[in-house]
Amino acid sequence: EADIYQTPRYLVIGTGKKITLECSQTMGHDKMYWYQQDPGMELHLIHYSYGVNSTEKGDLSSESTVSRIRTEHFPLTLESARPSHTSQYLCASSWTGRSNEQFFGPGTRLTVL
């Protein structure tokens, strides 16, 4: 069982609010990822990190930002939420020493009114 956690699981907020989605893993994985997924649609990589102090933008343009100050923690922040940000956000991690096999958290369902 993968030990990767996301909070909150569900979030409903108003337009213009600043939000932070939390993601933590206890497996000591070096790589972490954020994906965005609309219902019934493909996963899109929005951010990833190869290790502490490393962050990169993914294939899908996103107005969010991320940080990686500690190995186990990879929060995603939206400075000003908009209805277009309504989606499911999935966090994942992997370890170079295990062929980068990815493990996912349960997801955060974000609704911006």
Add this chain to the structure above:
Amino acid sequence: KQEVTQIPAALSVPEGENLVLNCSFTDSAIYNLQWFRQDPGKGLTSLLLIQSSQREQTSGRLNASLDKSSGRSTLYIAASQPGDSATYLCAVPTDSWGKFQFGAGTQVVVTP
């Protein structure tokens, strides 16, 4: 650029029938291929990771095959059960650093 295709997009089978799910990729120079299961509104659960040097990987009722030369992987689920109803996704690395390209998934319904 690596492209991953999963056909069919949806599949419905009666309980007890074997499931065959397909995954195709355009660049055969892959390090491995991973199969996932996703239940509605949930995260992805890793089912199997098959290395590029392997032809098959098995876990319980699940068996994944890999044919790099033809750019295909197949996930077999034996004796399907209603609890197998979910969306199944495959993913391949796009580089050696750990970025992945996912297929759109095959939505499976197993009817009692």
